[in-house]
Each structure stands twice: as structure tokens, then as C-alpha cells.
Amino acid sequence: MKAEAGAMDLLWGRTARRARGPRPVLTVTQIAQAAVEIADAEGLAAVTMQRVADRFGFTAMSLYRYVPGRAELIALMIDTALGAAPPVDNSDGWRPALHQWARQLRDVFRGHPWVSEATTRSRPVGPLELSWLERAVAALAGTGLTAAEQVDAVVLLTGHVRNQTQVESGIAADGGEQLAAALAETLREHAGDYPALATAAGDGGFGGGDGFEFGLECILNGIAATVATR
Amino acid sequence: MKAEAGAMDLLWGRTARRARGPRPVLTVTQIAQAAVEIADAEGLAAVTMQRVADRFGFTAMSLYRYVPGRAELIALMIDTALGAAPPVDNSDGWRPALHQWARQLRDVFRGHPWVSEATTRSRPVGPLELSWLERAVAALAGTGLTAAEQVDAVVLLTGHVRNQTQVESGIAADGGEQLAAALAETLREHAGDYPALATAAGDGGFGGGDGFEFGLECILNGIAATVATR
DNA sequence: CCATAACTGTTTATCTCGTAAGCAGTACGG
DNA sequence: CCGTACTGCTTACGAGATAAACAGTTATGG
Numbered sequence: 001m002k003a004e005a006g007a008m009d010l011l012w013g014r015t016a017r018r019a020r021g022p023r024p025v026l027t028v029t030q031i032a033q034a035a036v037e038i039a040d041a042e043g044l045a046a047v048t049m050q051r052v053a054d055r056f057g058f059t060a061m062s063l064y065r066y067v068p069g070r071a072e073l074i075a076l077m078i079d080t081a082l083g084a085a086p087p088v089d090n091s092d093g094w095r096p097a098l099h100q101w102a103r104q105l106r107d108v109f110r111g112h113p114w115v116s117e118a119t120t121r122s123r124p125v126g127p128l129e130l131s132w133l134e135r136a137v138a139a140l141a142g143t144g145l146t147a148a149e150q151v152d153a154v155v156l157l158t159g160h161v162r163n164q165t166q167v168e169s170g171i172a173a174d175g176g177e178q179l180a181a182a183l184a185e186t187l188r189e190h191a192g193d194y195p196a197l198a199t200a201a202g203d204g205g206f207g208g209g210d211g212f213e214f215g216l217e218c219i220l221n222g223i224a225a226t227v228a229t230r
Numbered sequence: 231m232k233a234e235a236g237a238m239d240l241l242w243g244r245t246a247r248r249a250r251g252p253r254p255v256l257t258v259t260q261i262a263q264a265a266v267e268i269a270d271a272e273g274l275a276a277v278t279m280q281r282v283a284d285r286f287g288f289t290a291m292s293l294y295r296y297v298p299g300r301a302e303l304i305a306l307m308i309d310t311a312l313g314a315a316p317p318v319d320n321s322d323g324w325r326p327a328l329h330q331w332a333r334q335l336r337d338v339f340r341g342h343p344w345v346s347e348a349t350t351r352s353r354p355v356g357p358l359e360l361s362w363l364e365r366a367v368a369a370l371a372g373t374g375l376t377a378a379e380q381v382d383a384v385v386l387l388t389g390h391v392r393n394q395t396q397v398e399s400g401i402a403a404d405g406g407e408q409l410a411a412a413l414a415e416t417l418r419e420h421a422g423d424y425p426a427l428a429t430a431a432g433d434g435g436f437g438g439g440d441g442f443e444f445g446l447e448c449i450l451n452g453i454a455a456t457v458a459t460r
Numbered sequence: 461c462c463a464t465a466a467c468t469g470t471t472t473a474t475c476t477c478g479t480a481a482g483c484a485g486t487a488c489g490g
Numbered sequence: 491c492c493g494t495a496c497t498g499c500t501t502a503c504g505a506g507a508t509a510a511a512c513a514g515t516t517a518t519g520g
Contacts, residue, residue: 008412008416012416018466018467018468019466019467019516019517019518020464020465020466020467020515020516020517020518021465021466021467021468021515021516021517022467022468022469022514022515022516023467023468023515023516024467024468024469025468025469048505048506048507049506049507049508050505050506050507058469058470059469059470059471060506060507060508061469061470061471061508061509062468062469062470064507064508064509065467065468065469069507069508070506070507070508125413127420127423130417130424130427131423131424133424133427134423134424134425134426134427137426137427137430137435138425138426141426141429146433146435146438146439147429147430147431147432147433147434147435147438148433148434148435148436148437148438148439149439149444150430150435151430151435151436151438151439151441152439152440152441152444152445153444153445153448155393155397155441155445156390156393156441156444156445156448156449159389159390159392159393159394159445160386160389160390162389162393163385163386163388163389163392163393164389167385182238183355186238186242187360190357193357193361193364194360194361194363194364195364195368196364196367196368196371197360197363197364197367199371199377200367200377200380200381201377202377203376203377203378204377204378205367205376205377205378205380205381206378206381207378208376208377208378208381209376209378209379209381209382210382211381211382211385211386214378214379214382214383214386214456215382215383215385215386215389215449217452217456218383218386218448218449218452218453218455218456219386219445219448219449219452220452221451221452221455221456222447222448222449222450222451222452222453222455223448223452225448225451225452225455226444226447226448226451248495248496248497249487249488249489249495249496250486250487250488250489250494250495250496251486251487251488251494251495251496251497252485252486252487252496252497252498253486253487253496253497254496254497254498255497255498278476278477278478279477279478279479280476280477280478288498288499289498289499289500290477290478290479291479291480291498291499291500292497292498292499294478294479294480295496295497295498299478299479300477300478300479
């Protein structure tokens with residue numbers, strides 16, 4: 001609770017202004033950006049207080065004057081990496097709008113693979129993350145979906161983007177190909193136990209398609225079917 | 231690579247039988263089960279080598295005679311927790327079958343909330359996890375979908391289950407309600423910046439629906455739409 | 461105008477973990 | 491029987507988060 005409250009205050013800029021004492025040399029924003037750069041280059045595990053502080057020639061402990069701890073820093077990093085949601089062209093209706101939105105969000109995730117890693121657990125929502133949700137829910141206004149359905153649909157889309165990005169980065173990561181190869185080899189050995197998968201693997205079922213587009217179309221078609229009943 | 235190969239060997243029972251020396255007191259299965267129990271009760275972070283070893287009155291280091299390291303233990307835990315996929319009733323076609331499958335998988339995730347946490351990053355696939363994929367792909371055989379589409383559809387469904395479970399456990403977790411309340415409060419403060427979300431929140435858009443069923447119906451409708459074109 | 465409170469970045473230290481290295485005891489194969 | 495290949499254990503290290511106390515700096519109230 002304390003930590004989450006601290007994170008929310010930080011994310012939403014509710015840190016009190018200090019009067020006396022030396023002017024702080026750093027800013028929370030600078031720190032978050034530096035941490036994002038490290039994570040982009042070397043993954044989330046490389047983001048240690050030491051590494052971030054080194055960027056400024058500071059000690060690890062000095063960062064605690066700006067952020068309550070590592071967890072809150074990561075929450076900040078996510079909001080920083082997401083950035084403000086770009087405007088969505090709604091002129092052709094909600095469907096192309098959401099398509100565009102999903103691809104933009106995917107591109108952001110692709111640029112910061114560690115975000116998928118970090119967003120998987122419950123954590124406070126920041127202003128920029130919220131701006132993405134805002135765009136998508138706005139695109140669904142006037143479809144006849146209830147408010148709850150609109151939110152559920154956006155959660156569904158966001159989850160798809162996240163999962164797909166994670167799958168991609170897993171494949172792209174060092175070992176991804178070998179992992180897929182090892183799976184194929186294992187499937188060959190145990191073809192009898194997994195007949196459907198073995199058949200699918202033989203027909204190029206693994207990595208053969210564009211999972212992102214396929215899933216996106218499925219979801220949008222599914223939403224369209226629901227909208228059609230209203 | 232080494233680690234992943236080790237994990238695959240472990241998952242698929244490729245550990246060589248040892249002849250000489252004292253009989254090992256423990257088994258890999260026992261260790262995995264103990265670790266799962268700890269994670270079920272206190273979350274993944276509570277699964278330390280020490281904690282697991284304590285269950286048997288052993289030292290932390292002794293576990294390294296059975297598993298290469300913590301990462302491999304977690305891979306084992308996931309396969310252990312998933313268990314073997316139950317049979318799926320295909321007599322009414324793929325759609326009810328997948329519905330049933332998704333709910334069963336969700337129930338497993340619900341019983342082991344830490345699995346969502348652990349499955350988010352790339353990791354070797356175990357035999358029991360594969361059995362779940364097998365059931366779902368089997369249900370899609372004969373729909374006219376290509377092998378790649380079948381796999382993509384199952385990945386889509388699995389991702390939905392995982393995301394939804396994570397959302398649920400986030401809400402259920404200590405702080406989830408306060409987190410939602412904090413979000414609602416924040417939305418009130420910044421209603422001008424997020425008009426669509428503020429409207430949705432006012433109409434009970436957050437937590438008002440069954441996101442799991444809604445998303446599942448969307449995805450299945452979307453898959454049905456694709457199947458209909460074949 | 462200065463004494464002091466409030467705040468800065470630092471030093472030092474602690475605690476938790478994962479895990480490498482090497483030890484003493486044990487049981488099977490020759 | 492004896493040596494080898496095991497077992498579980500002891501010891502040790504290093505990484506990393508972070509608590510506590512310190513010395514220097516600056517706005518402010520008397």
C-alpha cells in the first residue's frame with residue numbers, strides 16, 4: 001500500500017516541492033529516462049540502482065532521494081516508455097481506428113521489449129498508460145457496447161498486443177530459434193502423444209503465420225459480432 | 231542455452247540414471263511439488279532454494295544435486311502446476327470444446343496465480359503444458375483453418391486466459407481494491423484529460439462485466455468468422 | 461545577518477539470495 | 491575389499507536492495 005501510494009504520487013507528479021537545502025541536481029524524469037535506456041539496451045534485469053546512478057556519476061543511494069525504491073522506478077519507466085498515446089483517426093469508424101491503435105501500441109512494445117516483462121504483474125497505472133486506454137475506449141463510444149464491454153474489449157486488445165509482443169521477443173531473443181528447434185525436435189520424438197500438434201508442426205503451424213494480425217482480426221470480428229447485436 | 235537445455239532435459243525426464251553412490255533421498259518431482267505449494271501459498275518470490283530445501287530438512291545447496299538452478303525449478307513448477315490437460319468433449323464441435331478448454335485452463339491458472347507471473351517470459355515448454363496445446367489444436371482440426379491459424383488461435387486463447395487471470399488476481403490481491411479506488415479517484419481528478427474513460431467509469435465500466443466471458447466470446451466469434459470463409 | 465532547520469549526495473553497513481568449491485561419508489562395480 | 495562416483499553438507503563469495511547516520515549547502519525566521 002505504501003509503495004503503491006508512493007508510485008501513484010510519483011507517476012502523477014504529486015511530489016511536494018522542497019524549499020530549503022541544495023537544489024537537487026537530477027530529476028525523476030531524467031532518472032526514468034536513463035533507466036529506460038538501460039532496459040532497452042540490456043533488459044530489465046540490468047536496471048539496478050547502481051547502473052542507473054552510474055549514468056549520472058552518482059551513488060546508488062542517491063537515487064532514493066528521488067524514488068522510493070526499484071519497484072516505483074519500474075512503474076515510472078513503463079509510463080515513460082509508453083509515452084503519450086498518439087491520436088487515433090476515427091473517421092472510418094471504430095474498427096480501423098482500433099486496428100491502428102493496436103499496431104501503434106504494438107510498435108511501442110516492440111521498441112521496449114522489457115515492458116511486456118514488467119507489465120505482467122499488478123501495478124499502478126500512470127497517466128500515459130491511461131492515455132492509451134482513453135484512445136481505445138473513445139473509439140468504441142457509440143458502438144452500443146456498454147461501458148463495461150468497452151473496457152473489457154480494450155483490455156482484451158491490450159492483452160493480445162502484450163502477449164504477441166512477448167511471443168515475438170521470445171522468438172527473437174537469443175535462444176528463441178534453438179528453443180523452437182528444440183520444441184520441434186521434442187515434438188518429433190513424442191509425435192504419438194501430441195498428434196494434432198505434430199500434424200500442425202508438419203504443416204508449418206509454428207511460426208508460419210502472422211499471429212498478431214490473425215488474433216487482431218479475430219478479436220475485431222468478435223467485437224463486430226457483438227456490436228451487430230445492438 | 232545451457233540452462234535451457236538443462237531445463238528441457240529435466241522437463242522431459244532425460245536425466246541419466248546414476249548407479250554408484252548413495253541413493254538420492256529426494257526426487258525432482260517432490261521438489262517441484264514442494265515449490266508449487268510454497269508458491270501457491272505465498273507467491274513466486276517466496277520460492278527460494280532455502281525455503282524449498284527447508285521443506286525436507288535439507289540445505290539449499292542440496293537441491294542443486296537435483297535441479298541446475300532456480301530458473302529450471304520454476305520451469306518444472308509450471309509444468310507440475312498445469313498438470314495433464316483433461317480430455318475435451320468434441321462432440322458438439324470445436325466451439326463448445328474450446329470454451330470448455332479455456333475455462334478449464336483458467337481454473338488451473340486461478341488455482342496457481344503465480345503461474346501467470348512466471349509464464350510471461352520466454353521459457354522452455356514442458357510435456358504437460360504441451361498437452362493443453364494439443365487438446366486445443368485438436369479441437370480446431372477439420373475447421374479448414376491452416377495449421378498456422380490453428381496455432382495462432384490457440385496462442386490467442388491462451389493469452390486471453392493468462393491476461394484475464396492476471397487481471398483477476400491483481401484485483402483480488404491485497405491492494406487491488408484500493409488500486410481500483412485510487413484509479414477511480416485519479417480519473418475523477420483528471421476527467422477532462424480522459425473523457426471517454428471518465429464516462430465509462432461513471433457507467434460502471436470498470437469491474438462491471440465479466441471480462442473473461444466477454445473476451446472469450448469475442449475471440450470465438452472472430453475465429454468462427456474466419457472458419458466461415460473456408 | 462546569522463543560526464538553524466531542511467534537504468542534498470555520500471559513506472558505511474546489513475540482509476537476502478543464488479550459487480561455486482570443496483569436504484566427508486556411502487554404496488556399487490570390479 | 492577397495493576405489494570411484496555419487497550423496498548432502500559446510501563454507502564462501504558476490505550481487506543487489508536499502509536502512510542509518512554524516513557532512514556539506516541553502517532558504518528562512520528571529
